Amino acid sequence: MAAASPSRRTFLAAVSGAALALGAPSVGHAAAGDEFDTLRLRWRDLILGTGYDPAAQPFAGALAALGATAAGYHAAMAPAAGSLWPDLPLAANSAHITSSWARLNAMAQAWAQPATGHTGDAELVAAVAKGMDHLYDQVYNERTSPYGNWWDWQIGSPRLSLDTAVLAHDALTAGQTARCVRAVDHFVPDSAVASYSGTSTGANRTDLCRVLAVRGLLGRTAAKLALARDALSPVFPYVTSGDGLYADGSFVQHTYVAYTGTYGEVQLDGLARLFALLAGSSWQVTDPARGHVFDAVEHAYAPFLHDGLVMDVVSGRAVSRGLAAGDPGGVPADDHLRGHAIMAHIVMLADSAGAARRDRWYGLVKGWVARDTYRPALTDPGLGVADLARLATAARSRVPARPEPVGHRLFAAMDRAVHRRPGWTAALSMCSRRIAYYETGNGENPCGWHTGDGMLTWWAGERGGGQYSDGFWPTVDPYRLPGTTVSRKRLADGAGGEWGAARPDTDWAGGTTDGEFAVTGQHLEGLDSTLTARKSWFWLADEVVCLGAGITCRDGTGMETVVDNRDLGAHGTPVLTVDGVRQPGAQGWTATFRHARWAHLDGHGGYLFPGGTRLSALREERTGTWRRINPGGSTEPVTRRYLTLWTPHGTDPSGAAYAYVLMPGASRDATAARAADRGHLRLLANSGRRQAVEVPALGVTAANFWTAGTAARLTVTAPAGVLLRRTGATARIHLAAPDRTGTPVRLRWAHPVRRVLSAGPGVEVVRTAPALEIAVDPGTACATRTVVVRTG
Structure with a gap:
């Protein structure tokens, strides 16, 4: 398994908000003499940005x-044998x-950018050149054999060294530029992209192409640009396994990890830059499949962006990065910072996507910017000048802001689901043989064991966008x-293995949806545990119905299902009411x-x-550090208050079950009224064989059949998830087979049908009387099959 890049937070901190998109005018531009010069200057502008006022905020503050x-x-730089800075020994x-290249890059940016207080400073750029020579002499040269993490040698260091050489180009000698190019050729030869395999897939492949392209323009080598x-x-075609973008909008990296929010962000950034760099040149990207990149903005990225944040369920081990060591009072690399970066990349890509897409994407970004009140995007101190400028371009455009959508998206290829309703949004993280419980690696996220055990995150109410941003991961x-649903068995750090190795031996994780409501289910097996369970979620208008059954374990420890675990912030004391009775608010209350x-x-x-x-309840203060879950994290203690609700199943249960309904954002009166409405929700089944519900007011009957069987008037001959919706005399039946065996399914609905209005691909109508019977070829990708009928 390929190791991944080091902490993005570390990188961002090292370059002090280096530009990730377009922004403002820079100094020292030479006239373009040929196409290589044109591309070099264009890349310089992509790094530094264009079109903003350096005297205006927030740019003036970011530049300062x-x-x-x-x-x-500059002051701390002390070239010596084995180091350029004393705190960064190169051999260690x-x-x-x-990191050393990142510091030189920040110095080069300060020299090249306006209004930094060091613009055009000859002493500063001379130090950059001296530092480049020193790193070349000491370690980053064609005579060195790589050690440690491959990413540093093939992506991290070459990207930064080349960008630094582009920024400082006019102050470097031809020999200095040539040394930079030779070193990159040594560590990133053409063979690095000869095969689409190993570490040269997905976002990593995009990064390698970025390195080759900048090396080509800097070294004036047409063949390198063509190769890039x-x-x-x-990268462009949809994949059906392993790394890359899937037709359903999933993005996977490291073969088994849902990674839209981190590696997906890197891929979007790299492709947006390369499209912009090569546009109109002799090396313009013309592959027709590049259209998938444009489609992905709304199909793969936007579904996981909510009010400016990108959901942690698709950010892998990056959730552990938070606040970097030595950065007291700094900005955590949380879901908001990751989300703002993706938003900036979308704006950058818009210039290559055509006017219609550009306007739609500007509307998306404008809406996210307007709604992010937790950390306003246009003043996010974690962003560089160029990101801020690009976000400002969209936010200040005349395009109307687009609201958060309403609907359901199921990402079957990476075992994720997102449900959006007016006023709230929820996301589900599952695991299977295809997708890991969690990812750990490089010492990051060693305790994320249960992230894929049906973790249900949601945003609504007063905490809104800060629910999982405000110190959640080091303190929960x-x-x-x-x-x-978990065993209380203690697990070792990194249990199950690194880089997505921790996966259950199960197939069922997924469901079916009509785009508004949905049914999802998970056959859960515990990590390093004897736990087994069947979990179902029914996603409806103002609620999520959560069922669990067949919960069995022989670990000799307690078992429980966590209804919720809300981060209340550093001082929060919201009132908890149970059955109309207000409960104590003191910390330590249980x-x-x-x-x-x-x-x-x-x-x-x-x-x-x-x-x-x-139902068990607990109020507690929990203290942790980012260092505990990430070796690059701060050791500063973080304390947050929590309200935890859980259903205990006892020690070593056999066939235990639970049922609860989540109503995000609901008022106390609305919750009490719904509890009193005994006819609203009918639990039709909750066992290890089937789980089903009916909501008459919505015309919904929904079920997960773990085996062939019957629930209410629905009968199936093989495992399936089924969503039936009735509106007047029209009924729509949606079916999928999340076990992905491809076994044909026959479904019988014991209800008179007048005629079939439509039958989608994979559906054969066998008969309509005396009951509807259809034969379904479910395929092996958990695809939803649909039939629409007029009832009699």
Whole structure:
């Protein structure tokens, strides 16, 4: 398994918000003498940005901060045998080489950018040149054999060294530029992209092509630019396994990890830059399959962006990065910073996508910017000048802001689902033989064991966008992630293995959707545990119905299902009400309710327990550090308050079950009224064989059949997820087979049917009377099959 890049937070901190998109005018541009010069100057502008006022905020502040950071690096630089900075010994860690290049890059940016206080500073750029020579002499040269992490040698260091050489080009000698090029040729030969395999896939392949393209323009080598362009082509087609973009909008890296928010962000950034760099040149990207990149903005990226953040369920081990060491009072590399970067990349790509797409994407970005009140994007101190400028371009355009959509998206290829309703959004993280429980590697995220055990995250109410941003990951109990069913068995750091190796031996994770409502299910097997369970989620208009059954374990420890675990912030004391009774707000308070029917947490939402349940509750303060979950993290203690609700299943249960309903953003009165409405929700089945519900007011019957069987009037001959919706005399039946065996399924609906209005691909109508019977070829990709009928 290929190791991945070091912490993006470390990289961002090292370059002090280096540009990731387009932004403002720079100094020292020479007239373009030929096409190589034209591309070099264009790349310089892509790094530094164009079109903003350096005297206006937030740009003036960002430029001043860049200047201060660069000055600090300059003052601390002390070339010596084995290091360029004393705190970054080059032989000790390959990441120190990349970090050294990052500091030189920040210094070069401060020299090249306006209004940094060091613009055009001859002494500063001379130090950059001296540092480049020193790194070449000491370690980054054609005589060195790589050690440590491959990423530093083939992506991290070459990207930064080449960008630094482009920025400082007019102050470097031809010999200095040639040495930079020779070193890159040594570590990133043409063979790095000869095969689309190993570490040369997905976002990594895009990064390698970026290195080859900049090396080509800097070294004035047409063949390198042609190679970079052509080697992008394997990135464009949809994949059906392993790394890359899938037709359903999934993005996977490291073979088994859902990674839209991190490696997907890197891929979007790299492709947007390369499209812009090569546009109109002799090496323009013309592969027709590049259209998938444009489609992905709305199909793959936008579904995971919510009010400016990108959901943690698709960010892999990056959730552990948070606040970097030595950065007290800094900006955590959280879901908002990652989301803002993706938004900036979308704006950058828009210039290559045509006017219609550009306007739609500007509307998306404008909406996200307007709604992000947790960390306003246009003043995010974690962003560089160019990102800020690109976001400002969209936010200040005349295009109307687009609202968050309403609907459901199922990403079957990476075991994820997103449900959006007016006022709230939820996301589900599952795992299977195809997708890991979690990812750990390079010491990052060692305790993320249960992330794929049905973790259900949601945003609504007063905490809104800060729910999983404000110190959640270093302080949450990792055995009580919201929505999960877990054994309390203690697990070792990194249990299950690195780089997505930790996967269950199960296939069922997925479901079916009509684009508004959905059915999802997961056959859960515990990590390093004997736990087995069947979990289902029914996604409806203002609620998510959560069922679990067949919960069995022989670990000799307690078992529980975590209804929720809300981060209340550093000082939060929202009122918890259980069955109409206000509960104590003191920290350390705990209670068990023998037959709870409903609960409500002010400013968050409500919870229903059909038929009543044994419910445990806990208020506690938890303290942790980012260093505990990431070796590059801060050691500064972080304390947050939590309200945890869970259903205990006892020690070593056999066939235990649970049922609860989540109502995000609901008021206390709305929650109490729904609990009193005994006819709203009918639990038709909750066993290890089938789980099914009916909501008459919505015309919905929904079921997960884990085996052939019957629920209400629905009968199937093989495992399947089924969603039936009736509107007047029209009924729509949606079916998928999340076990992905390809076994044909016959479905019978014991209801008179007048005629068939439509039958989608893979559906054969066998008969309509005395009941509807269809034969379904479900395929092996958990695709939804649909039939629409007029009832009699």
